[in-house]
Amino acid sequence: KATDDREHVAQELAKYNLLAIPVVDEKYRLVGIVTYDDAMDVVIEEATEDALRMGAVGTLDESILDAPFATVWRKRAVWLSFLFIAELMTFAAMAHFKDAVDKVLALSFFVPLCISTGGLSGAQAATLITRAVALGHLQPRDWWRVTTHELAMGLVLGLSLGAIGFLQVAVTPSDWLGLEGHQRWLLAVTVSTSVMFICMWGTLVGSLMPLIFQRFGIDPGYASSPFVATFVDVTGIVIFFTVARWILL
Amino acid sequence: KATDDREHVAQELAKYNLLAIPVVDEKYRLVGIVTYDDAMDVVIEEATEDALRMGAVGTLDESILDAPFATVWRKRAVWLSFLFIAELMTFAAMAHFKDAVDKVLALSFFVPLCISTGGLSGAQAATLITRAVALGHLQPRDWWRVTTHELAMGLVLGLSLGAIGFLQVAVTPSDWLGLEGHQRWLLAVTVSTSVMFICMWGTLVGSLMPLIFQRFGIDPGYASSPFVATFVDVTGIVIFFTVARWILL
Incomplete structure (x- = not known):
């Protein structure tokens, strides 16, 4: 041993x-x-x-206030810059769908909400699965059980959030949205449908990443929040505008 | 004892x-x-x-796949819905600044980036400070040392990220942005300045929340990622559009 x-x-x-x-x-x-x-x-x-x-800080042996400022800065800046550069992909994704925003300005109001839906559901799933792996409750070979469990969970969680999103559009005054009658209900359907899909996607990615990492000998802890969130942010934007093109435009 | x-x-x-x-x-x-x-x-x-x-899941005593589906759903749905409803504030903030987006569409492309800057820097600071509190390295009475340390840290981290943001706008083709010459450089300055302020703000909030929570007898762990992130998301949007109005519009 x-x-x-x-x-x-x-x-x-x-x-x-x-x-x-x-x-x-x-x-x-x-x-x-x-x-x-x-x-x-x-x-x-x-x-x-x-x-x-x-929290994506790398390891830090000393107390944060006692460690040399430059050392703490370097460790934090490396991680933050890496994640920031990854997040620049969100800019590319938004610019790619600029026709959609040009046609219906109100779509852009829901982008932060869609992004955070993916990030929150992904972080939640990643935390639960990472911890289950650490405690020895789960192994990479359980991936199929995890996939079916988390897809079902993502669907019911997504339906709950989608319903809240639908209500939000329904109670927002028309002049805020710049949309009338028919169009406004299509926006409500767009928002709730995308929120549902993004929640399922975030949950699935968040739950499978720790298992995949574990399988390839990488610490499953690396699958947690910031990494999953950054990836899911970009895909969330793509899902939202794809659904919008399909339903609203 | x-x-x-x-x-x-x-x-x-x-x-x-x-x-x-x-x-x-x-x-x-x-x-x-x-x-x-x-x-x-x-x-x-x-x-x-x-x-x-x-990961905002509350506590879960059993293995995630063995626990009853409805119990896991309820625990996860309560947290997710709570955070989702809080995130609806981002919609209100975006709608509030719709004149700005209407004038310069390209501003909306940088909203996800600004949001994640705050979220990432806040989560990083919250993790470091929460852990320092848990290990007994820091007490709530150290708040002033933490404030000065983290403000300075947020500034240098923000300058690093702001520089990356400036470069991104500088290398983006004009027709993507829909802005010419002069206006385009003003957008670059807007993005880098807001990223710097948002990073400082995220770092400060993320580092002080665990101390404030500890002081009032709430577990400092509650200050971690999703809660801090949701609050910082909304304020990030406000900072970005305020800077944009000031520099660009």
């Missing part, structure tokens, strides 16, 4: 409430021992690492 | 590598004992709770 992951060793120790766990080499000769206090330190460190990775 | 928080007890045990910690009542009479294995279970449970809270 000398080559085992420290996180795994700590999990075993916690599971069986052991005081210590022996460490053996490939011929099962004793080479050392891991005690409960080492294991507890590992559990706390790993939790810190997981939390920092979700 | 019978009234102490279990997370705090586990922290003490880990810090001093104790095997067990005695529990006493208000007159220091022994009423029980907390052993290292109880403490390790607490550390793992708290890490799960923290992770689930960040």
